[in-house]
Amino acid sequence: xxxxxxxxxxxxxxxxxxxxxxxxxxxxxxxxxxxxxxxxxxxxxxxxxxxxxxxxxxxxxxxxxxxxxxxxxxxxxxxxxxxxxxxxxxxxxxxxxxxxxxxxxxxxxxxxxxxxxxxxxxxxxxxxxxxxxxxxxxxxxxxxxxxxxxxxxxxxxxxxxxxxxxxxxxxxxxxxxxxxxxxxxxxxxxxxxxxxxxxxxxxxxxxxxxxxxxxxxxxxxxxxxxxxxxxxxxxxxxxxxxxxxxxxxxxxxxxxxxxxxxxxxxxxxxxxxxxxxxxxxxxxxxxxxxxxxxxxxxxxxxx
Amino acid sequence: xxxxxxxxxxxxxxxxxxxxxxxxxxxxxxxxxxxxxxxxxxxxxxxxxxxxxxxxxxxxxxxxxxxxxxxxxxxxxxxxxxxxxxxxxxxxxxxxxxxxxxxxxxxxxxxxxxxxxxxxxxxxxxxxxxxxxxxxxxxxxxxxxxxxxxxxxxxxxxxxxxxxxxxxxxxxxxxxxxxxxxxxxxxxxxxxxxxxxxxxxxxxxxxxxxxxxxxxxxxxxxxxxxxxxxxxxxxxxxxxxxxxxxxxxxxxxxxxxxx
Numbered sequence: 001x002x003x004x005x006x007x008x009x010x011x012x013x014x015x016x017x018x019x020x021x022x023x024x025x026x027x028x029x030x031x032x033x034x035x036x037x038x039x040x041x042x043x044x045x046x047x048x049x050x051x052x053x054x055x056x057x058x059x060x061x062x063x064x065x066x067x068x069x070x071x072x073x074x075x076x077x078x079x080x081x082x083x084x085x086x087x088x089x090x091x092x093x094x095x096x097x098x099x100x101x102x103x104x105x106x107x108x109x110x111x112x113x114x115x116x117x118x119x120x121x122x123x124x125x126x127x128x129x130x131x132x133x134x135x136x137x138x139x140x141x142x143x144x145x146x147x148x149x150x151x152x153x154x155x156x157x158x159x160x161x162x163x164x165x166x167x168x169x170x171x172x173x174x175x176x177x178x179x180x181x182x183x184x185x186x187x188x189x190x191x192x193x194x195x196x197x198x199x200x201x202x203x204x205x206x207x208x209x210x211x212x213x214x215x216x217x218x219x220x221x222x223x224x225x226x227x228x229x230x231x232x233x234x235x236x237x238x239x240x241x242x243x244x245x246x247x248x249x250x251x252x253x254x255x256x257x258x259x260x261x262x263x264x265x266x267x268x269x270x271x272x273x274x275x276x277x278x279x280x281x282x283x284x285x286x287x288x289x290x291x292x293x294x295x296x297x298x299x300x301x302x303x
Numbered sequence: 304x305x306x307x308x309x310x311x312x313x314x315x316x317x318x319x320x321x322x323x324x325x326x327x328x329x330x331x332x333x334x335x336x337x338x339x340x341x342x343x344x345x346x347x348x349x350x351x352x353x354x355x356x357x358x359x360x361x362x363x364x365x366x367x368x369x370x371x372x373x374x375x376x377x378x379x380x381x382x383x384x385x386x387x388x389x390x391x392x393x394x395x396x397x398x399x400x401x402x403x404x405x406x407x408x409x410x411x412x413x414x415x416x417x418x419x420x421x422x423x424x425x426x427x428x429x430x431x432x433x434x435x436x437x438x439x440x441x442x443x444x445x446x447x448x449x450x451x452x453x454x455x456x457x458x459x460x461x462x463x464x465x466x467x468x469x470x471x472x473x474x475x476x477x478x479x480x481x482x483x484x485x486x487x488x489x490x491x492x493x494x495x496x497x498x499x500x501x502x503x504x505x506x507x508x509x510x511x512x513x514x515x516x517x518x519x520x521x522x523x524x525x526x527x528x529x530x531x532x533x534x535x536x537x538x539x540x541x542x543x544x545x546x547x548x549x550x551x552x553x554x555x556x557x558x559x560x561x562x
Binding site for chain 2: 023060066217218272
């Protein structure tokens with residue numbers, strides 16, 4: 001058994017596998033399938049200060065090796081999370097992060113302040129990359145100035161580990177990662193979904209009610225790997241990589257590109273046990289290649 | 304009723320008509336309890352073009368043999384591949400998913416209304432309703448007589464009535480054109496329906512006008528099937544609800560259908 005533990009700022013992860021926001025509910029939905037405390041961490045559903053109904057149906061389109069979604073941050077708000085969901089999560093012995101989003105900087109701050117009071121929440125993942133909301137979301141994540149504004153503002157009120165989740169819908173991800181780091185990000189996670197579109201030729205209509213949505217799944221893995229690679233060269237903070245990770249080989253590729261940890265997303269829909277299988281597979285890989293420690297392969301791509 | 308993912312062996316595959324296949328699947332250990340209206344999410348082959356699972360109503364359950372059956376209507380590539388699954392091979396199945404129909408204590412006059420592959424979710428319901436001494440009838444609507452399948456199976460548990468759009472069997476027209484939907488709805492006290500949404504909306508309107516208890520089973524596009532992707536939502540009086548976990552069965556009074 002290799003040492004799979006890894007540190008992301010103040011988070012001590014027992015292994016580098018987390019689950020991506022919006023694909024794992026609050027973890028509770030997986031209790032029937034396995035003990036989620038075995039994971040390195042859980043990033044729970046995107047939370048906003050006010051309840052959000054999300055977008056209209058249809059919200060999903062299956063595409064080649066992936067899917068588009070346009071959920072639009074449906075959630076019952078930070079106060080509901082704190083009073084009704086959070087008490088159920090304290091049973092888990094793993095790092096729980098809350099994905100925090102908003103339409104304005106004030107909303108991000110208000111949401112982060114509520115989450116900051118919850119002892120059992122180890123950190124937040126600041127979502128400046130949701131492509132499915134009309135205001136805020138991705139708009140904050142596509143320029144250095146707006147990243148600086150929102151990350152610095154939340155940094156002032158949030159005192160535990162703050163991961164900033166970047167959007168891939170940009171031209172120079174390294175520059176934006178640097179902006180997040182300079183503004184106080186303790187870690188950077190990437191990538192969120194890529195903006196995409198599906199059309200039904202028979203009806204001559206878009207498949208999604210919102211016309212466009214976020215693409216996830218194996219289709220985006222090459223882009224995610226390239227972006228993790230670029231960001232690894234641009235910043236010093238640890239990276240959490242994601243984008244189309246379906247198995248442990250995919251995960252290893254992200255470590256080689258420079259990620260210290262990974263998030264499993266769309267794979268959770270297809271096999272709820274995938275994150276667990278990925279942990280086992282990472283261990284098997286390290287043993288097979290005679291590494292005692294996961295840290296030995298992070299950023300170790302042979303060029 | 305714990306959700307589980309299991310490899311189930313295909314022990315029979317029966318062609319019902321041009322586009323319907325009945326697969327019987329066997330578990331190697333005792334089945335989880337499955338209630339009428341619940342569904343299973345089947346992994347096709349994880350190929351690039353069929354990436355997600357496909358949800359199907361559970362048509363029948365046999366706890367003594369550890370078998371379930373699913374009724375597959377061939378619509379696209381995923382269902383075409385599933386319909387061709389060979390006997391002896393295994394399918395990765397997530398089940399039991401979703402809520403279930405509300406079962407009355409007994410002595411009610413119950414009408415089941417099914418259309419297309421929607422009839423699949425009504426078989427288990429018919430069995431349980433009959434067992435609880437309800438007076439059960441089923442009305443199945445189809446385009447043509449060739450689309451009416453498994454009528455004999457239903458006749459074990461209920462009186463069977465049919466409509467076809469082309470008049471090749473039963474009453475010509477839609478289900479709501481059938482005399483069962485005449486004045487006073489023939490004394491029915493409950494209606495359950497599963498099928499194409501326009502059909503269910505028409506049935507719901509009839510039930511609503513006579514203030515009869517009515518539940519419908521919805522089929523929305525879903526990515527996960529267990530309440531985490533939030534893609535399969537429907538509008539309800541309490542906001543967006545997931546068809547996979549808050550449903551698939553909804554009382555018509557919960558839905559924001561214009562009836």
